[in-house]
Amino acid sequence: DRLVELSREKLRRLGLSAAQLTELEAREATTATFTVPSPASGVVLEKMAREGQYVEMGMPIYRITDLSRLWLMLNVHERDLPFVSLGQRVDVEVSGLRGHHFEGAVSFIDPVLDTMTRTARVRVEVPNVQGLLKPGLFGAATLFAELASDGTLATPSLPGEYACPMHPLQRAEAPGRCRICGMELKKRVPAKGKAAGKVLAVPREAVLSTGKRTLVYVEWWAEREPDGSIRHDHAGNAKKLAQPQYQGFEVHLAPLCSAFHRKEDGTLHKLGDYYPVIEGLPTGVRIVTHGQFLIDSQQELSGKPSLFRPQGGSTDGGHSGH
Incomplete structure (x- = not known):
């Protein structure tokens, strides 16, 4: 026995x-x-x-190897890392499979930066149900970093107090094992996330910058009070100007972003590049997107505040008449 x-x-x-x-x-x-x-x-x-x-x-x-779910390893530059978060949606295109689009999610962000390339490795889990993807293929990824109403990154919520150390997106409310690799789930802090929202933004071409100071010009067609409010007549109508006036606002902007529109076939159409406005620009105003360099030069010559002369004043430097 x-x-x-x-x-x-x-x-x-x-x-x-x-x-x-x-x-x-x-x-x-x-x-x-x-x-x-x-x-x-x-x-x-x-x-x-x-x-x-x-x-x-x-x-x-x-x-x-289980090929029903593959890893795409990305090298993300340090300037772009603030716009990457766990669970973020990723659109994947593979050079050997033209016409096919795959959707994945960020499952791991390397905590260590490569000092030579200034990049960090980001792992994206991509479902491969049809078996079209092969290990070793080269691909390009587009990470969709949606913004919250305050201009910061909107992050997906990751419910569940327990997560797999190898597959962080596999989460549960109670102890157990990962359905992918079988590892024991470890206790983690649930990520509540931050919802995407509308944010005030200006087109890229509307921004003037010295590297330290950023200016956006606004076009006024109504008379203004000293405090900036619109001047009205006795009937309550705004007093119109014969010629437009321009005023520059020093603004604090978030990093440059792009706006996309997804078509019915799933392809993305880029609408343009925009800077989210953190502070400094009033809402509901008409901004200048063309000719602002000429406007800024006229402002400087007339002694008004401009990009390089925030306080305004004469440009002759005290040598008038020489």
């Missing part, structure tokens, strides 16, 4: 199920072959043993 139990235990460690052990014990004649199941489902990528070859315990026989 002791020898039989040791044999059972050895077969269990090889991966045989209880049903297989029962079937082996019920056989009337002994056999030198039996089926050893794979511990994981997937595709055989490499066969390391041949029929008749002697193998020892612990020796790899097959290399099996």
